[in-house]
Amino acid sequence: MIMKIIPYMMALLGVLLLSPVTGQEIAIGVKTPLQSDILKEERNLLISVPEGYEDGQKTRYPVIYILDGETNFNYLSSMYHYLSREPFGILPQAILVGITNTDRTRDLTPTATAKEKAFSGKRQAGFKGSGGNAAFMDFISKELFPFIEKNYRSNGFKVLIGHSFGGLAAINNLLEAPLFNAYIANDPSLWWDSELLIRKSENTQQDFKGIRLFLAQANNARVRNVKDDEHEIAIGKFKTLLEQGRLANLQWKYAFYEEDDHGTVPLPGNNDGLRFIFAPYRWNVRNALKDPETIRQHFDQLSADMGYKFQPTELFFKKLMEIAAERSTPQILEQIKAIEQHYYPQ
Structure with missing residues (x-):
């Protein structure tokens, strides 16, 4: 049985040795x-x-x-x-x-x-x-x-x-x-x-x-x-x-x-x-999982301090809602969605 398997193993090894190593290119810009x-x-x-x-x-x-x-x-x-x-x-x-x-x-x-x-x-x-x-x-x-x-x-x-x-x-x-x-x-x-x-x-x-x-x-x-x-x-x-x-x-x-x-x-x-x-x-974003209104409070203050309009990104809301779906109540999740609509109305 072992003698019958050896040729297949050798063939597989040959394919692996001859095949180029491929990977996904990583770009930073x-x-x-x-x-x-x-x-x-x-x-x-x-x-x-x-x-x-x-x-x-x-x-x-x-x-x-x-x-x-x-x-x-x-x-x-x-x-x-x-x-x-x-x-x-x-x-x-x-x-x-x-x-x-x-x-x-x-x-x-x-x-x-x-x-x-x-x-x-x-x-x-x-x-x-x-x-x-x-x-x-x-x-x-x-x-x-x-x-x-x-x-x-x-x-x-x-x-x-x-x-x-x-x-x-x-x-x-x-x-x-x-x-x-x-x-x-x-x-x-x-x-x-x-x-x-x-x-x-x-x-x-x-x-x-x-x-x-x-x-x-x-x-x-x-x-x-x-x-x-x-x-x-x-x-x-x-x-x-x-x-x-x-x-x-x-x-x-x-x-x-x-x-x-x-x-x-x-x-x-x-x-x-x-x-x-x-x-x-810099702020404690975890507070937003308890009181989503702190999102608006923080970015309003940030914009005032920086002298330019700064707002949470679309990715911020996406990732925060993923966390809220696992750790917070449905009410909190809905409040976060409402604040997202404030910044990015459909």
């Missing part, structure tokens, strides 16, 4: 080209929509714009999706847009300047072609924003995330003419052009009411084994100005990361920065 007349080049965008976006019809979301998209988009979109899972997420679901670089120094620096640096034992000027940030921000405001608003369901609330030169660009836009409601600046290069933005901060007369800034600083002095690091000196001066209230009515928070250097600080900085920006979103 799409790459979309956008032709820029302002920059006279094509720019690649990396765009991630939240869970339930395609199934929904009416939910509108904040948009988070990420500079250095080729470096920061993958980990940040994965982290954000995890922290915004419905219905128990601590961040609101959002659309993430990564902007990839073509000429990073040009796009992210506000002025044309040079800095002497050592290369192959010789002194030479660095940062050739710098100073194109004004055109880059025009691209964002006049081409990128309209593209996203036309093709995606945005609620109008915008966040900008930048690191190093990207952080420099973020704070420069904050000081010049804010295009965003909130900013995360990770170890920004505030030493640029003899601390240009420190001088701007000292002289600004703007009112920053309703704008949020999270400033992350790395422990570069220890890692680089130097006593006075230019990042730390300049960021320290900017922090002092914030403490003095020079940026009137700005909602801000600062964090120093003892164990992170310039290259690693965006990971904890973005995590903490997003939690700071969207702190009013």
Whole structure:
């Protein structure tokens, strides 16, 4: 009997060995080209929509714009999706847009300047072609924003995330003419052009009411084994100005990361920065399974705090009702359905 089975077993083994291993592709976003007349080049965008976006019809979301998209988009979109899972997420679901670089120094620096640096034992000027940030921000405001608003369901609330030169660009836009409601600046290069933005901060007369800034600083002095690091000196001066209230009515928070250097600080900085920006979103959603009216109360207060209309997503109601069907009374379930109709009437 065993001898008769062996040929069939060998044939099955052969099929398994020759068959390719197949699986389902996992995608966290799409790459979309956008032709820029302002920059006279094509720019690649990396765009991630939240869970339930395609199934929904009416939910509108904040948009988070990420500079250095080729470096920061993958980990940040994965982290954000995890922290915004419905219905128990601590961040609101959002659309993430990564902007990839073509000429990073040009796009992210506000002025044309040079800095002497050592290369192959010789002194030479660095940062050739710098100073194109004004055109880059025009691209964002006049081409990128309209593209996203036309093709995606945005609620109008915008966040900008930048690191190093990207952080420099973020704070420069904050000081010049804010295009965003909130900013995360990770170890920004505030030493640029003899601390240009420190001088701007000292002289600004703007009112920053309703704008949020999270400033992350790395422990570069220890890692680089130097006593006075230019990042730390300049960021320290900017922090002092914030403490003095020079940026009137700005909602801000600062964090120093003892164990992170310039290259690693965006990971904890973005995590903490997003939690700071969207702190009013966090609530005990389990209360809604006892008193569904707390849903409206929470999102009304959230909208007032953020200055923009925030509402529960269609996916929020779907998942909350699944839980309510198992754990709550039929009356509670009906109340949740009625509140869903308030936000999404048929």
